[in-house]
Amino acid sequence: MAGLLQDQAQDMGGDAPSTGSQFDDPALEQAIEYLGQRLYAEDISIEIAKVVEKSPTPQPKMLAEIAYRLAESSDVETDGDIKEENLSIIGMVALNEVAEIAEQAGMQITPADVSAAFQEMVLIFAREQGLSKDEIATLEASMRQVDDAELAQGAEALPDDFDEQIPDEDVPVGDENAEVGAENNQQMMRV
Amino acid sequence: MSKVVKKIGKAVKKVVKGVVKGVKKVWKKVKQSKFLKVVAIAAAVYFGGAALMGGIGGMGAGAGGFMAGAKAGVASAWGGLTGAGTALMSGNIAGAGSSLASGFTGAKAAGLATGANALTPIAVTATKVAPTYAGAAGATGAGSGTVSGYSSLGNAAAAGKSAGLNAAAPGAASAAPTGYSSLGNAAAAGKSTGLNAAAPGAVGGSSTVASTVAPSGVPISTATPAFVSPTTGAMGANVAGTTAGASPGLLGRVWTGLGPYGQAAAVMSGGQMLSGGIAAYQQDKAAREALAAYQANMGSPIALPVYNPATGRYENPLLTDGGGVA
Numbered sequence: 001m002a003g004l005l006q007d008q009a010q011d012m013g014g015d016a017p018s019t020g021s022q023f024d025d026p027a028l029e030q031a032i033e034y035l036g037q038r039l040y041a042e043d044i045s046i047e048i049a050k051v052v053e054k055s056p057t058p059q060p061k062m063l064a065e066i067a068y069r070l071a072e073s074s075d076v077e078t079d080g081d082i083k084e085e086n087l088s089i090i091g092m093v094a095l096n097e098v099a100e101i102a103e104q105a106g107m108q109i110t111p112a113d114v115s116a117a118f119q120e121m122v123l124i125f126a127r128e129q130g131l132s133k134d135e136i137a138t139l140e141a142s143m144r145q146v147d148d149a150e151l152a153q154g155a156e157a158l159p160d161d162f163d164e165q166i167p168d169e170d171v172p173v174g175d176e177n178a179e180v181g182a183e184n185n186q187q188m189m190r191v
Numbered sequence: 192m193s194k195v196v197k198k199i200g201k202a203v204k205k206v207v208k209g210v211v212k213g214v215k216k217v218w219k220k221v222k223q224s225k226f227l228k229v230v231a232i233a234a235a236v237y238f239g240g241a242a243l244m245g246g247i248g249g250m251g252a253g254a255g256g257f258m259a260g261a262k263a264g265v266a267s268a269w270g271g272l273t274g275a276g277t278a279l280m281s282g283n284i285a286g287a288g289s290s291l292a293s294g295f296t297g298a299k300a301a302g303l304a305t306g307a308n309a310l311t312p313i314a315v316t317a318t319k320v321a322p323t324y325a326g327a328a329g330a331t332g333a334g335s336g337t338v339s340g341y342s343s344l345g346n347a348a349a350a351g352k353s354a355g356l357n358a359a360a361p362g363a364a365s366a367a368p369t370g371y372s373s374l375g376n377a378a379a380a381g382k383s384t385g386l387n388a389a390a391p392g393a394v395g396g397s398s399t400v401a402s403t404v405a406p407s408g409v410p411i412s413t414a415t416p417a418f419v420s421p422t423t424g425a426m427g428a429n430v431a432g433t434t435a436g437a438s439p440g441l442l443g444r445v446w447t448g449l450g451p452y453g454q455a456a457a458v459m460s461g462g463q464m465l466s467g468g469i470a471a472y473q474q475d476k477a478a479r480e481a482l483a484a485y486q487a488n489m490g491s492p493i494a495l496p497v498y499n500p501a502t503g504r505y506e507n508p509l510l511t512d513g514g515g516v517a
Contacts, residue, residue, distance in 0.1 A: 171209075
């Protein structure tokens with residue numbers, strides 16, 4: 001069951017997958033290593049394959065649930081120290097691995113199904129953050145307007161060096177003062 | 192404190208903010224994986240970062256593209272959601288309400304404002320109305336007149352008489368507005384107009400009305416609400432008697448609501464799910480192996496085993512004891 005992490009482990013000639021220090025976030029790197037360890041050292045990848053091989057038709061929700069829980073457990077393993085702005089990365093890595101495992105296990109999965117699965121992961125995330133049903137319904141309705149097949153087709157057409165065109169900026173949301181307040185509030189709740 | 196609490200408490204806003212940078216980092220690995228490009232772009236789009244990426248290399252540009260009507264909508268939805276999340280956590284409830292309202296309004300508007308469904312926002316501003324009062328100038332002079340009749344139900348009260356639910360105390364005999372309707376029906380003498388007609392001005396003065404009406408025709412209140420529901424974001428009177436600042440915030444509501452067992456389950460649910468799937472797989476595999484062995488031994492066709500929920504076994508309907516395989 002070779003996904004991105006397994007390939008890396010093989011390339012490096014080692015057993016434990018490692019991504020090196022490329023994310024400038026030791027906790028994220030630790031989480032990715034843990035994810036790889038669970039999948040390939042503890043053979044969870046085989047267990048996932050056993051589950052999904054019985055479903056030749058794509059199951060984006062199931063893939064999303066597995067990937068989300070894997071990412072979540074990896075975050076927990078690092079004591080939650082992954083920077084919030086990097087949490088999406090562990091989600092992306094987890095889904096990528098799960099999708100590859102599913103495909104190799106016989107599930108007829110397409111890139112569009114993977115896009116749909118990520119959409120489901122976003123909804124799980126929104127629910128677990130305590131957003132209301134109305135808020136989630138609005139978010140879901142907005143996401144449902146995206147054609148996953150077209151998204152996948154467009155994504156695959158992008159060049160491998162597309163990252164050079166991506167701005168090194170934050171997605172502009174909300175105001176900074178509220179963020180500081182939230183940080184302070186979390187600190188208080190940790191006491 | 193539990194490490195999981197720390198994880199769940201992470202602000203939605205920060206997660207969303209970092210998505211584009213995350214995509215940039217992950218993209219360096221796309222050559223090594225079949226699905227990584229799609230995963231990365233899906234993350235950018237569904238977390239609202241597509242706009243920052245310039246429509247993602249031109250994808251979806253123009254009408255009919257995959258992001259038509261959704262790109263701005265998703266971004267707007269997250270803008271409202273994340274603003275609300277952080278505002279709630281910092282106790283800024285009024286801010287939460289307004290950001291929710293703007294976010295969802297923006298999402299809906301953005302979704303509609305493309306293609307054939309494009310809408311042109313309508314701004315309606317009522318004109319200033321100089322009330323005309325019947326009768327002579329009041330003895331108390333300009334500005335001292337009182338509202339002598341006031342009905343919140345919109346029926347003009349007779350001059351000089353207190354009426355309606357919120358009747359004002361009759362003032363001195365002066366040429367004051369004799370009727371005032373909060374529902375916009377012009378009183379006989381007051382002549383207040385508009386959806387949100389301002390209170391009649393002083394005698395001899397003028398009443399300024401400036402109502403802003405949303406495209407849907409629903410008036411937008413710009414006043415700070417007395418209460419904002421932390422769940423729905425609805426603004427209004429604090430009927431429950433709960434002060435807005437008493438909200439425990441997102442973290443408290445989510446985590447406390449789980450309870451100790453729920454918290455543990457949240458951590459373990461992934462493993463449980465996998466375990467359940469594996470158990471089903473093993474059960475099915477055992478049944479298939481038993482069938483194959485039976486066929487090999489007997490050399491004759493047999494019926495397929497049927498799962499019996501009462502016993503939790505796969506059983507052969509042709510056998511009296513079922514021949515169940517756990």
